[in-house]
Amino acid sequence: MKLIRPIAAALVLLAASHATAQQAPAPKLVVVISVDQFSADLLAEYRGQFREGFARLLSGAVFPAGYQSHGATETCPGHSTILTGARPARTGIIANDWTDFTAPREDKTVYCSEDTSVPGSSSNNYTVSDKNLKVPTLGEWMKLANPGSRVVSVAGKDRAAVMMGGHKVDELWWWGGKGFVSYAGRAEPAMVTRMNAGIAERVATAQPAMDLPAFCEPRSRPIAIGGGQTVGEGRFAREAGDYRAFRASPEFDESILALGAGLFADMKLGQGADTDLLILGASATDYIGHSVGTRGSEMCLQMFALDHTLGQLFAVLDKSGVDYVVALTADHGGLDLPERSGEAGSVGGGRVDRALIAGNMGKEIAAKLGLKAPVLHGGSFGDVYVDPKLTPAQRKAVLAEATARYTAHPQVKAVFTRAQVAATPKPKGPPESWTILEELNQSYDPARSGDLLVVLQPRITPIVDPTKGYVATHGSVWGYDRRVPILFWRKGMTGFEQPLGVETVDIAPTLAGVLGLKVPVEIDGKCLDLDPGPGDTCK
Template sequence: MLKRVAAALLLATAIPVMAQGPAPAPASTVPATPPKLIVAISVDQFSADLFSEYRQYYAGGLKRLTEGAVFPRGYQSHAATETCPGHSTILTGSRPSRTGIVANNWIDLGTARADKTVYCAEDESQPGSSSDNYVASPMHLKVPTLGGRMKLANPATRVVSIAGKDRAAIMMGGPTADQVWWLGGPQGYVSYKGIATPPLVAKVNEAMAQRLAQANPGFELPQQCVSKDFAVKAGDRSVGTGRFAREAGDFKAFRVSPEQDAMTLAFAAAAIESMDLGKQAQTDIISIGLSATDYIGHSYGTEGTESCIQVARLDQELGAFFDRLDKDGIDYAVVLTADHGGHDLPERHRMNAMPMESRVDAALTPKALNATIAQKVGMPGRTLIWADGAAGDLYFDRGLSAAERTKVEAETLKLLRAHPQVQAVFTKAEIAATPSPTGRPENWSLIQEARASFYPERSGDLLVLLKPNIMSIPERAVMGAVATHGSPWDMDRRVPILFWRKGMRHFEQPLGVETVDILPSLAALIDLPVPQGEIDGRCLDLIAGDGDSCARR
């Protein structure tokens, strides 16, 4: 088995385009029996806009998924549209207000350690842990995942999670997963589970090392990408014309390229084969976090040749992945979505009919804001304000007296609410007093979105939301990332949600649904009861026309 897996891994990670078989023809309805394997895929930063832009060109795995139940207007409905909160919603049925994952990082001013920033997938109990040097852990996730619920109902269930990032693997797999793996660096895939590296993972890492040791001359430019092939200057960088050429051994270039997703999918397929997932009496689940789209979006933006090539390669690699499952005869159901959307860099937007796009004023960055407020309240040199960026949660220092705190908050609110780039600032009390939102997510107000992200023990004293045309990366900081996400606006909230299973009849629902609806929808397919009071999502009927897949529960 391992020899066959190793050969398949090397084949799957080869640079030439894989041959694609025809997508299966749509059939009549959802099968009455539960699937034997659930495949839950998150494509990091795969916005609804990006999905729709290239939809007419899909010919592989994405084409197949568009022939199932298509919800092109899915929502990561909360305001904090970052990687960790988004992944925490996909297989828990719960918004960040329930999962406790309010951001990638939050501030804990009660901790004794010097680093007050807490990483969402960090084990703070480890000696010497910090937000950038940590042992990964699911300890901050406050609710069970679908895999956890399946295992509780039937301990024989196998739960596997594989991703390009630790937070993606951990938030979708949960604390009771059997196997959790993510790309840890040039050495390959690692796990927080503390288990010895099994033979399969050793073979995967060996295959990756062989792939990494070979140079990549770059990918051909698909015809649909030709019009995007022009350079854009952002800070000291020029982006928009890349082909992902890299030198042998360049891990960073490997990670920020379609090669990473190909490796992750090859690993997932090999895990399914070697563990015989979906071939026993119970239903198993594997979650797959594909991170390259996000790395590429940050590094190059979402509208250049780089992102265009990535989507084309993603379609091809997913097609090859599904073909392997088909050949193994597995009865599987797929859901594909994203942890958040993304926004292209303002420099290219300004070239393409959006002159109002700009970068955030450096005066709003935490250090500058703190210095300004400290001067205004007569406490120069003191750290009064803690934050992780120019937007999002803002925390007031706990060393302030009640009178000082009142004065600092008043001055901060006055400054921020008058700033032309700020859309809204909400206090902790204002958010806490807002009922949890109900109804379709496209109709929510900003404070309702904020409430969906609010967890009292971790959320800030103020929440700062920038206007929709403001990129939260300042001008002087674009030497690394040129674009980002994290806003409460639709370009970051809207994601596709696609369900597919052999035998489904295609339908498309253009109205808004939430990623928290995924868990109850999948649970219904496998007859797994989930008390409504324990989640925020609702079951989506995946049967076109007569019948209701939710009624099977």
């Protein structure tokens, strides 16, 4: 039965043929993989079905209760933790977007991976940049110790590639909508050119529905989301020219990992005097989760496909003879769409009330206080900003009224002022024991965070209308969004599983320990011992 469309099979084989064998007593290549929206719940659900790439990783060091420990469980903050060893309060990446009233343009929304100083830019039409990331990454630590180390970052999203790659990369490529792109002025490697041409040819041809494994069949049933639309029984059939459907399909991750394999081969990563770093951001799971939810036939197919694609990547690396270590995790978890959860009997949850959107809330407050709107900026949860044009007295009145209104709403768990969040001590215990305030404190930046931080009740989905775009999302302080797997593998290592909570900020110092590298900056994470025997990764 054919589960994968091998759009990059020829390129993967090409990558394998280019690589040459070389063994070394210490790892010569570090491979870090982030699977966007790969929750601990997804790992638990499909763990018994994995036979290829995931199966290999599960034979290594397994931390099933990894945590994106902070409160802002979005893509950009999550990726900023993986290779910096630092939580968002230190990285400065508090969300995918935030409000900066001092931004030098009319649009005061700042996208996490942009340069707001570029003339004519906006948060929707931006120039990709690493300038908002305040800390160095593992790749930069490696280059500081050994200037010959090379860093390659490839991802389906610019924010994933940038936040994991950092400020000093040799190659950095992300999906630009119809092909992989990079910073302006960078030469395009032949591998990228071939990949983009192969994708264009593939997308130009309509694709039939994928075969459904028997394990997925019970998950295939239509879930009504309104307007006569359903999700839950898709199999990734695609019309010719539909790049959006390509992005939300297993083919997308196959192209990302194949490009990484090709660059590995062409650049002979892991075959120089110094250890190299290959970073891969697989984004399809997130696009699928947002578009159709996490528990239908679509996600089931994606899990089987990604297992196979990871297996292909590892086969290329194995054939090269390079000694490599792998770490795999995720930037956040996710919540299934409430329509399916309701059918399954889940208590509570639902779609967010439009009244909680900051602009709508602000209009009501402005009318009551006799002020000119807008007085509030932001979304339906998370950071909410008070308009800086208000006088101190008006600001105080707006904050008081907003706090009272949010607190009284049944879909709101809590609302905190920035002063409350800032005054909260840094947490000391394991991430699963943190309070909500402690979680929020670790994604708080005084220059970027809101005046109020609104926390929705568990299982409230901050998408009002699923017929207008995405049907499900993430971003909350709750465990389903915070818990992610953390997996390490290296040939010859003794496998073990540690069920206690650890953090994604522990990944970078752990890899530094594997490399015998001193961490050159203050971080939040700790080294995890990957040797269950008498040895110690963290010496």
